[in-house]
Amino acid sequence: MTPPLRDVPDADPMADDSATTGAGGQTRRTLLRGAGALAVSAGFPMPAFADDAPALPTAGTPFQAGLVTDLARALAARAYVAPRTDDLPGALADLNREQYAAIRTAPGSAVWAEAGLGFTLEPLHRGSVFKDRVALALVEDGVVRPLPYDRARFETDTTQIPTLKEDMGYSGFKIRARFDGGDLADFAYFQGASFFRLIAAGQGFGVTARALTLRPADARGEEFPEFRAIWIERPGPGAPLVVHALVDSPSATAALRMSLRPGAASLCDVEGTVFARTAIDHLGLGGMTTSYLFGPYDRRGADDARAAVHSSGGLQIRTGSGEAIWRPVRNPETLQVSSFVDDNPKGFGLMQRARDYRAFQDDVQHWEWRPSLWLEPLAAWGPGSVTLLEIPSDSEFNENILAYWRPKTGLAARGELAFSYRQHWCWQPPEPVPVAVVSGTRSGRGTTEARRLILVDFTGEGLAEVEALRTQLSVSPGAITANRLYRYPERKTVRVAFELDPRGEKACELRLALLRDDTALTETWLYRWTP
Incomplete structure (x- = not known):
């Protein structure tokens, strides 16, 4: 059974004059310099940037490799301008969670709905907590095709969507995909700050990824970078869906290229570069x-x-x-x-x-x-x-x-950092843990009110039959008492039971593994106890 969908939560930076020349003789340098404010094609809403910011590529512009990276680098050299939200009517800005969720994609209105591809795109409405505008565009036949706002893309039973004279843009988009050649099903969301979520076949949405994280749990306050513009390439037969994102924040910009492939374990390959406006230490x-x-x-x-x-x-x-x-x-x-x-x-x-x-x-x-x-x-x-x-x-x-x-x-002002990684959105990680895994943790009152009884289970093939198991258990600060092993061969499990005496401390760091001689046979279990 398919699980139900869950909705949760100065100087010219271009030093290379040999930029590739595209159709009409335009180079990436030409596109980036722009003419003052952002160039705007008919019906394509642009996010707010500084007056001297680089121009986003307009309709018909060739989309060349490195274009978004060049945009991010140039944008980092300009002053930061916060996204506008005052253009969003109160009837949309004040929607609660349930009211906003009632705005749905109208049947047949998804991008590529009639193309028979492995993916469709559904732009998401602005409103409620999703007030910021993200400029969306397709890349088809190598050129940019913006996605202007269209009220006909949406339907709702209870929420009144006002008719607007100006293009209000979108807050992000949803991707539907074919898992193993089946019917189209929900696959990914890109919405809110620089957040995105994927699932594997048969799953419901849960964990959320971030394109960029700045100063979390910092006394200066966390900074939330935001998607400002996203380009989605039209996929060929059997090819992954490629998404290019421009991220902006007061301290930095970033360019990301993400290649998404749905499956029993869905993959997302991310290549990106961060450009620092100011020095970044976190x-x-x-x-x-x-x-x-x-x-x-x-x-x-x-x-x-x-x-x-x-x-x-x-x-x-x-x-x-x-x-x-x-x-x-x-x-x-x-x-x-x-x-x-x-x-x-x-x-x-x-x-x-x-x-x-x-x-x-x-x-x-x-x-x-x-x-x-x-x-x-x-x-x-x-x-x-x-x-x-x-x-x-x-x-x-x-x-x-x-x-x-x-x-x-950290990253110095005007510094750059390139990175790449692969995400596995999965039921199980791609490679099994090579040792016995932690299969359970339990905690409760110990033999005295001050002590805590902690039970840790390790499960693995043959673990319970190993005669010379050695417990490697430590705590700092505090003390360990009454350490015992219980073997359950029928469950391939060994339980370690011990009591923690915090000795009045407010936090204790615990470390536990099972060894044969000096070889670890299990994962290392780490745990921070706090009252």
């Missing part, structure tokens, strides 16, 4: 957010009949040295920030390992259908840290868990 790449309200080891304040409520259960990491790490995520009482220092990580992701209905007992949300998102760099990332933020939440609709890669070195 940059996040490969950002992803998810929701975690409660689970079997953390039911803080949960008066709920369901067994668990979360889109992802933990953070999985494969370090540059090959160590496999599992870090259960939590809904803490106070903001928690964890950094896992590494050099050239092999991958990381927010994973949903619980795939049985009984793990959640939720007949509406079906959390067991949510995608895991595994990210692997396609080039060396150097030193840095996988960073995890856990934010207190009282709602299952809040994406309160954030993970991203933070390079050790």
Whole structure:
């Protein structure tokens, strides 16, 4: 059964005069210089930029490789101008969640609906929390074809969409795709800040990716880069869908090329470059957010009949040295920030390992259908840290868990940073963990009120039969008592039971693995205990 769709939440920068010449003798340099304000083709709304900003390519412009990168570089050299939202009528800006969700794509109005391709596009209306305009355009036969606003693309039963004289643009777009040659089904969303979401066949939407992450949980306040313009290439038979995005924010711009391929595990290859307007000391790449309200080891304040409520259960990491790490995520009482220092990580992701209905007992949300998102760099990332933020939440609709890669070195003003990675939106990561995995974490009151009993299960072929298992368990600060192993060969599982004595501390970092001699037979279980 297909799960129901969920709606969640100065100087000339061009130094190369040998730019490729396109149709009509226009070069990329010519297009970028523009004539003062943004060039606007008939019916194509442009986002607000500085008066001396580079011109976006207009209708009929050849779309050449590197064009969006050049635009982002040139835009970073200009002053930042915040997107306009005052052009959105109150009848749309004031819509609540339910009212906005009632605005649907009219049947037959999707882009490429009659073309028989493997994809269709549905522009998304502006309104409610999605107030910002994103300039959308197709790339067909090598040239740009803008997508102007069209009221006929939408229908609604309850929400009144006002008739406007001016083109109000769109807030993003949805992609429908054919999974394994089947009927068209929901596949991806690009909407809100620089957020995008994909799913694999048979899944419901859950984790959200970010094109760029700046200063999360920073005392100066987080900065949310935004999609300003997006170009979507018309795909050939059997080819992936290629999306080009221009991202803008007060501190930086970015250009991304994303190649999307739906399947039993959907893939998104991302190539991008960040351009700094100002010095950036807190940059996040490969950002992803998810929701975690409660689970079997953390039911803080949960008066709920369901067994668990979360889109992802933990953070999985494969370090540059090959160590496999599992870090259960939590809904803490106070903001928690964890950094896992590494050099050239092999991958990381927010994973949903619980795939049985009984793990959640939720007949509406079906959390067991949510995608895991595994990210692997396609080039060396150097030193840095996988960073995890856990934010207190009282709602299952809040994406309160954030993970991203933070390079050790920041980006100087006018600096550039190129990156690439592959995302696997999947049921299971592309390569199995080479050792026994953490299959369960539970926590409860210990033998005294001050102590906590913690149970950690590891599951793997033959693990329970290994005679000389050695427990590698540590905590800092605090102390461990009553450490015991329980073997369950019929379940291929070994349980480690121990008590944590925090000794009055407000946070304790725990580390656990099972070894034979000095060889790790399991993932490394990491956990931060807080009251």
